[in-house]
Amino acid sequence: MSRKFIRPITAFNFRSRGLALVELMISLVLGLVIIGAVTGIMLSNMQGFRTTRGLSQVQDAARVGFELLARDIRQAGNVPCGNDITIVNILNPANDVGTTPWQYDWDNAVKGFDGDTALSGVTNQIAGTEWLVMLSGQASNTYMTEYSSAANSADFVAGPAGNSLEDGDILFACNEKLGTIFQMEYEAGGAGKIVSNTDASLEPGNCSGNLGEFTCGVAGEVQAPYAPNTVIAQLSSTAWYLGDNGRPEEGGRSLYMVRLVNNAGNAVLNRIEIASGVTELTFRYRLVDTADFVDSDAINDINPSNPDEVWADVNAIEVSMTLFSQDQNISTSNLDEGRLGRSFTSVVAVRSRSL
Numbered sequence: 001m002s003r004k005f006i007r008p009i010t011a012f013n014f015r016s017r018g019l020a021l022v023e024l025m026i027s028l029v030l031g032l033v034i035i036g037a038v039t040g041i042m043l044s045n046m047q048g049f050r051t052t053r054g055l056s057q058v059q060d061a062a063r064v065g066f067e068l069l070a071r072d073i074r075q076a077g078n079v080p081c082g083n084d085i086t087i088v089n090i091l092n093p094a095n096d097v098g099t100t101p102w103q104y105d106w107d108n109a110v111k112g113f114d115g116d117t118a119l120s121g122v123t124n125q126i127a128g129t130e131w132l133v134m135l136s137g138q139a140s141n142t143y144m145t146e147y148s149s150a151a152n153s154a155d156f157v158a159g160p161a162g163n164s165l166e167d168g169d170i171l172f173a174c175n176e177k178l179g180t181i182f183q184m185e186y187e188a189g190g191a192g193k194i195v196s197n198t199d200a201s202l203e204p205g206n207c208s209g210n211l212g213e214f215t216c217g218v219a220g221e222v223q224a225p226y227a228p229n230t231v232i233a234q235l236s237s238t239a240w241y242l243g244d245n246g247r248p249e250e251g252g253r254s255l256y257m258v259r260l261v262n263n264a265g266n267a268v269l270n271r272i273e274i275a276s277g278v279t280e281l282t283f284r285y286r287l288v289d290t291a292d293f294v295d296s297d298a299i300n301d302i303n304p305s306n307p308d309e310v311w312a313d314v315n316a317i318e319v320s321m322t323l324f325s326q327d328q329n330i331s332t333s334n335l336d337e338g339r340l341g342r343s344f345t346s347v348v349a350v351r352s353r354s355l
Helices: 011-017 022-077 294-300 307-311
Strands: 087-088 108-114 131-138 144-147 154-159 170-174 176-188 195-196 231-244 253-263 266-276 279-288 314-324 342-349
Touching: 011 022, 022 131, 022 231, 022 253, 022 266, 022 314, 022 342, 108 294, 108 307, 108 314, 131 170, 170 294, 231 279, 294 307
Parallel strands: 087 176
Antiparallel strands: 108 131, 131 231, 144 154, 154 195, 170 176, 170 231, 176 195, 231 253, 253 266, 253 279, 279 314, 314 342
């Protein structure tokens, strides 16, 4: 007789049977839903981070650009000893009538140029864009401790001891009556005496060794009415413009400043990138006793025969910038490769000129 044994189904045996096809498909679907949700959240967070970073890039560039540019605008035309004194500029280029380079042209301490005029001294300016020039005297704690009383002499000693003056510096000496812009040079064997550079060893040089009130090339030089404690300042010459930064993957344009500096005794222009992503830069100007801001062409058209006189009455400047983020594919716009863009406008007053 054969015996049949029936094996009872236990919980262990039931679990070992595996998943049915329907159960497996449901599990896969649920897993895909969870993975998709997590992926969506991750992508959303990444996009949010990129958007925030792009906006931060734009805001930081705007803040730095406006702060530094506004500082130069506020100081434009400033004379440490007062803005109503006579200014004599004896730098050689400043006496080339009609061809004075912008960095030496004190008569145009504030002047704007449209896109039809190229900025001399730089090679990366974006064609057709505006630029702005500003000159000022930067006050310091340097002053004359000794000044020669000999006729037609410009010898002096600057203090305090250990000051930072160097051969080739473009200086601004002034008192309550007169100011003189000149290039300094230490006198050979002169125990720290400074003279007005008239030799060919340094550029740009001066047209005279005298600091007094006169016209270069015209007889009648007089002794400058300076004395100990006369203020010695550095001449600041800057131009702001839109330039090619050589990085097309970031948009290719930046806000630049070019500044007059001393390079081994010679005055040269030093280009500085201030803020990347600036794609548009425009200036508008307000004149004394007016309310409207106008462009540079309108300023020049007021007195075409002598526009410099009109520029001397500019007392406030409106600056407008359009900036884009360095990162691409942030915004939904197909323009500018999906970069996030913003436009900003600010008005800055020229402190040395009444509002």
